[in-house]
Amino acid sequence: MFAMPRVWKLINDFKLKCFSMGWKASETYDWILTDDHKYHTFIWAKIIYPSSFERIALSRKCIVKEGLNYKVVEASYYAWIFENSPPKSLWEKVLTFEEISKNNAIYDLSKIHKEEKICVKINKTESQVFKEFEKFLREHGIKVVSHIGSNSSANEISVSKKT
16 A cells, blocks of 8 residues: 555655765654755645745754754755645745745645655755655656646646645
């Protein structure tokens, strides 16, 4: 069965791949630290209000545990991982606000939870981690398609979203 635990396993396997690439990945939190000292954070969301999304997307804070201590750092990029399809207003916010779209990517994994191997995304960031994440998904048989209206690569298929 291709259900939620499978998706968690994919993320954990991806973090292992990041280790092999020389990046630092948190074992307990969902962030990756690259060679250029940028934090790429994965945020799991079942549902989020657009106003909360905007506040978090613009704050770009990430909690990092070092030994017994915690510190707050600036996340260079956020990848929002959705278990349910995000509302249309959220897709539009990412598509229309450059300040959000340059640092935030959306990955709608709701179709994966329905046992369809499709991930709908918006990723206008320059995050090497998110590009590698998309490649990783493809290597695991998941079709990564761009949300309609986004400026996608020519080799990706655009699909429409229903809310």
